Amino acid sequence: QLQLVESGGGLVQAGESLTLSCRNKGTPLSPYAMGWFRRAPGEEREFVASISWSGAMTNYADSVKGRFTISRDNAKNMVYLQMSSLKPEDTAAYYCAGTLGGPRATITEYDYWGQGTQVTVSS
Numbered sequence: 001q002l003q004l005v006e007s008g009g010g011l012v013q014a015g016e017s018l019t020l021s022c023r024n025k026g027t028p029l030s031p032y033a034m035g036w037f038r039r040a041p042g043e044e045r046e047f048v049a050s051i052s053w054s055g056a057m058t059n060y061a062d063s064v065k066g067r068f069t070i071s072r073d074n075a076k077n078m079v080y081l082q083m084s085s086l087k088p089e090d091t092a093a094y095y096c097a098g099t100l101g102g103p104r105a106t107i108t109e110y111d112y113w114g115q116g117t118q119v120t121v122s123s
Contacts, residue, residue, distance in 0.1 A: 002026045002098045002112035009094060009117030016086055016121075022079040022096030022114060030074040033103045035110060036081045038092035038119075045095070049081060050103040057103050064090075086121045093118050 003026035012018050020036070035050035049070040050059045058070055069082040079096055093116040101109035 002029070002032060004096045004098065004112055004114035006094065006096050006114040006117040009119045011120045011122065012086055014087055014121055014123050017082070017084040018086060018119060019083065020081040020094055020096075020117060020119070022081075024077040024079075024098075026112075028074070029072070029077045029079070029098070032098040032100060032112075033105060034070075034072060034079045035097050035099065035103075035105075036068075036070060036079075037095045037097060037107065037110075038090075039095070039116075040089075040092040043092075045107065047107060048094070050105070051079070052103040059103055083119070086119075088121045088123045091119060091121050 002024050005023045008020040036048040037045050039045040051070045067085045072079045095116045096114040097110035098112040099105040099110040
């Protein structure tokens, strides 16, 4: 099973960039599609981006398309989320998650979750 640990969150100003990392300490990452989700205060957890096990297929929420890029390095057991042109509405706790259900899996199909890393974007 996956053991996911996120890092890289912090406080940035609007327009700046930030890269989140997700390290897997468990079984090999390669069979799993991986996703990034976020939850803002008072809101439900929402999908941000996902990537297939090979990295060949990616999906993005409309709100981040063109600004965020998800990538993975299976050899290093790592998943990344590059975020640029950050906006105050991107402020949230960001979570890395894994699923065997493919990159189009719904949130309920993700079986493994990290503890989250906080991103705060000031205006």
